[in-house]
Structure formats: C-alpha cells, structure tokens
Amino acid sequence: MIIRLLLAVALGAVIGIERELAGKAAGIRTDVMVAAGAAIFAMIGLSLPYIVGGSFGEISEIITGNAGYFAIIANVVVGVGFLGAGIIIQQGTHVYGVTTAATVWFVAAVGLLAGVGLTSFAVASSVIMVILLTLLRHVDIHKLFGKKSE
Numbered sequence: 001m002i003i004r005l006l007l008a009v010a011l012g013a014v015i016g017i018e019r020e021l022a023g024k025a026a027g028i029r030t031d032v033m034v035a036a037g038a039a040i041f042a043m044i045g046l047s048l049p050y051i052v053g054g055s056f057g058e059i060s061e062i063i064t065g066n067a068g069y070f071a072i073i074a075n076v077v078v079g080v081g082f083l084g085a086g087i088i089i090q091q092g093t094h095v096y097g098v099t100t101a102a103t104v105w106f107v108a109a110v111g112l113l114a115g116v117g118l119t120s121f122a123v124a125s126s127v128i129m130v131i132l133l134t135l136l137r138h139v140d141i142h143k144l145f146g147k148k149s150e
Helices: 002-021 030-051 056-065 068-087 098-116 118-137
Strands: 088-089 095-098
Touching: 002 030, 002 118, 030 068, 030 098, 068 095, 068 098, 098 118
Parallel strands: none
Antiparallel strands: 088 095
C-alpha cells in the first residue's frame, strides 16, 4: 500500500509540475493531494471486505452482496468533480480553468489506478498526459486548421 501511495504521489507531482510551469493555480501540491487521496480511497475500498470478512468464502459473499465498498472508489470521481468545478472561473464571455479542472480530475483517476494496483497504466497515462499538456500548450489550433482567431 505504501508503494502504491508513493507512486500516486510521484505521478501527481509530475503532472503538477507541468501545471506549475504553465503558471496554473492548481499545481504540484493540489495534484499530489488529489492523487494521494484518490489512491487512499481506492485502497480503502479494496481493503474493507477483507477487514470485515473472516475467511475467503465470507469475503467473496461480502463483496458480491455489497458493492458499496466499491462505491467509495466511484464517489472519488464525483467528489473531485466538485473540486474541479471550484477551479473554473467565468469572467464575461471567457471561461478560465477548465483544463486545470480536467487535469485535477485526471490526476484523481491516476491516483485510483495506482491505488488499485494498475501501476503500469497509471505511469503510461501520466506520461502521455504530461506530453500532451506540454505540446498542446504551444499549438495554435486556429493556425493549425487555417481558422482565423478572434
């Protein structure tokens, strides 16, 4: 569990560093906390049936009879969605913070992946996202597709 938590922290930090370098408000500390928290909730959801149950047969019955333990993991998505909504700001006709909010939501998913033990997918997802965030920050979509910017 400690290794999974440390992986979530490291991956959250990598994504958070990219956000810090982009000058965004939700950076390394936010992303580390969200990834770590999501990993902890995932591990809680996976561990509770074993804590409550006594034998393997009993654990199997507990898991099939009560998917509520896994609802803990599902509710991370909802909770982080509310956190992301607080990051988004509208000023006049412009909306700011959508990418940062989406990044926080993504970091929660990475934390969940690390927490349930899907470490290779967590690492690959993080690397791909950092590359995309970095590259797309420097791409002018309007020039790329020949559309005039306003």
